[in-house]
Amino acid sequence: MSGPLHLPSLESEVLEFWRRSDIPSAFARRNVDGPRWVTYEGPPTVNGAPALHHVWTSTYKDVYARFQTLRGKRVERKGGWDCQGLPVEIAVERSLGLKNKRDIEEYGVADFVRKCRELVDGNIATFxxxxxxxxxxxxxxxxYRTMDDGFLESVWWQIKQMWDQDLVFEGSKVVPYCTRCATALSSHELGQPGVYREVTHRSMFVA
Incomplete structure (x- = not known):
């Protein structure tokens, strides 16, 4: 036999069977009268193409939800996308060749935000x-998408509920700060590869 051997793609056959039989929707409709089991879909940040760690975390979350569904629970699976934050902004900065906050302001904040939205919209389809x-x-x-007005308004609504219950207060806290981005950093952002490094520095403190 000469030439390449073309075998039917098992993956495409399975996906086509799921689509034709509407398997995902049928699975989601199971146990509509059963007790609820709530899972909160931690949305992936769509600042780039999906990577292996997205597959890992999605598989972990999926196992628990399917297990509870097979136990007769009503598990609602609502997807979501994290569209904001430094990962998205930094990806756009790199694509535009911008180096710092001043460059963004000179480029135009409105145009920069539009570029961020375009990046997110393009990556969602790939995910x-x-x-x-x-x-x-x-x-x-x-x-849901965290950049949509409805989502943002829901966050403001939650803050208003806490405000009405006197749960919002002003205080002081030491937080990491990025001199390049000119913004505070979360512990998650600080833990990303290449973001944080330890240095030895000789300092003198005078009481």
């Missing part, structure tokens, strides 16, 4: 394709 291939049956047709 959905990958998640479909690994059988991650989450409702992405009605997924």
């Amino acid at each position: 959905e394709q990958v998640f479909s291939r690994i059988g991650y049956w989450v409702d992405f047709d009605n997924a």
Whole structure:
């Protein structure tokens, strides 16, 4: 036999069977009258193409949700996308060749935000394709996006509820600060590779 051997793609056959039989939706409709088991979908940050760690974390979350569904629980699987924060902004800065906050202001904040939205919109489609291939049956047709007005308003609503209960207060706290970005950093952002490094510095303190 000469020439390449073309075998039918098992993956494509399985995906086509799921689509034709509407398996993900049918699985989601199971146990509509059963006790609820709530899982909060920690949304992936769509600052780039999906990587192996996205597959890992999605698989972990999927196992628990499927297990509870098979136990007769009603598990609602609402997808979501993290569209904001430094990872998205830094990705756009690099694509535009911007170095710091001053460069962003000179470029134009409104135009910069538009570029961030374009980046996110383009990556969401790629994420959905990958998640479909690994059988991650989450409702992405009605997924929330953290940059949408409805989501932002829901956060402000929650803050208002805490304010009304006197749970909001002003205080002082030492936080990491990025001199390049001119903004405070979360512990998660500080823990990303290449962000933080220890240096030896000779200092003198006078009481």
